[in-house]
Amino acid sequence: MTKADANRLGAGTGQITWQSIQAEALRRIHDREWAPGSLIPHEEELAAEFGCARATVNRALRELAILGMLERRRKAGTRVPLNPVRRATFQIPVIRQDVEAKGMDYAYQRLTLGTKPLPAAIAAALSLEAGTPCLHVTSLHMADGKPYCQEDRWINPAVEGAGVQDFVTISPNEWLVQNIPFSRGGIDFSATSASPILADMLQCKPGEALFVMERTTFSGDMPVTAVRLTYAPGHKVSTAI
Numbered sequence: 001m002t003k004a005d006a007n008r009l010g011a012g013t014g015q016i017t018w019q020s021i022q023a024e025a026l027r028r029i030h031d032r033e034w035a036p037g038s039l040i041p042h043e044e045e046l047a048a049e050f051g052c053a054r055a056t057v058n059r060a061l062r063e064l065a066i067l068g069m070l071e072r073r074r075k076a077g078t079r080v081p082l083n084p085v086r087r088a089t090f091q092i093p094v095i096r097q098d099v100e101a102k103g104m105d106y107a108y109q110r111l112t113l114g115t116k117p118l119p120a121a122i123a124a125a126l127s128l129e130a131g132t133p134c135l136h137v138t139s140l141h142m143a144d145g146k147p148y149c150q151e152d153r154w155i156n157p158a159v160e161g162a163g164v165q166d167f168v169t170i171s172p173n174e175w176l177v178q179n180i181p182f183s184r185g186g187i188d189f190s191a192t193s194a195s196p197i198l199a200d201m202l203q204c205k206p207g208e209a210l211f212v213m214e215r216t217t218f219s220g221d222m223p224v225t226a227v228r229l230t231y232a233p234g235h236k237v238s239t240a241i
Contacts, residue, residue, distance in 0.1 A: 016052045018059035024050075025064055029080055037082045040070070092182065092217065094174050095151070095229075099143045107142040110167050115157070122154055125186070125216045126223035135162055137172045140201060146232070147202040153227040173227070176217075180224055185217035189237070192230070202232045211235045 028034045040046075043061065047054040061078055064070045071079045099106040113136070120130040128134075135155040141148045153172050155162045159180055167175065190212045192198075199206040211231045217224045 016050055016056065018056050018063070021046070021050055021052070021057055021060035022063055025060060026069065029069060034080045036080050039077045039079050042077065092173075092177050092215070094177050095141045095149055095171065096174055099141065099148060102143070104143040105145070107145070108171050109140045109142070110171075111138040111140055113137050113167060118154060122226045126154070126156065126226050128156070128223055133157065137167050139167065139171055141171065148232055149235075150198065150201050150230045151227060152230070153225060155225045156223050158222060159224055172225070176225060180219055182217040182219055182224060185215060187216075188214045190214070194233075198230060202230070204233050208233050211237070213237075 034040050043054050043057045046057045061070055065072045071081045096106045115133050116136045117131040118128055118134045123130040123132060134157060137153045139151045141151065151171065151173060155172065157163055161179060165175060192210050192212050194202065194204050194206055194208045194210050196206050198210065210233060213229045216226045
């Protein structure tokens with residue numbers, strides 16, 4: 001390790017972090033010191049080079065693998081991919097904050113709450129048995145007094161604290177974001193035609209096109225929730241890359 005590398009990493013100051021090692025690894029990838037397709041040094045070698053614990057190196061490389069900048073295979077080492085696929089990070093939005101960020105007044109109404117057998121399709125998405133009793137909540141989010149989004153949500157009864165919530169003053173969306181950390185999940189976007197029930201809820205015409213977001217989340221190996229969010233006509237999703 002050169003003196004410049006040591007300065008970047010904070011060597012000798014006790015401040016070497018997984019973030020600084022991650023930044024140095026990214027520099028080596030971008031500068032082709034670690035060329036596309038090549039194996040990088042083992043964690044033990046990097047830990048010795050940087051003067052830190054192997055666990056610190058492991059965390060840095062793991063985060064880079066999540067970003068698609070490294071490929072990690074058990075017993076095969078860690079390699080710089082020939083064609084890196086950058087993976088986007090995703091934060092679960094709080095609908096109230098989305099509405100308020102647009103300068104509109106937010107309101108929320110719980111529609112139904114109960115325990116019901118989990119439908120087969122949702123059970124498969126959550127890796128649970130069909131018919132498992134789960135908490136089912138439906139609600140309506142408003143913006144400036146008009147329907148903004150209808151929330152149809154299933155919650156695993158194993159989720160700590162969910163069973164005692166009535167979701168009258170706080171939506172399941174916001175409560176889960178605040179209280180249950182998620183580690184992985186899936187998300188689908190689609191369009192649907194407004195059924196008579198949805199048209200009445202979202203104050204639109206039957207058959208009108210609606211934007212739908214379906215999402216599942218897990219905390220470690222525990223399935224947390226599956227939700228279907230149906231937005232009023234004209235909704236637009238924006239993101240950045």
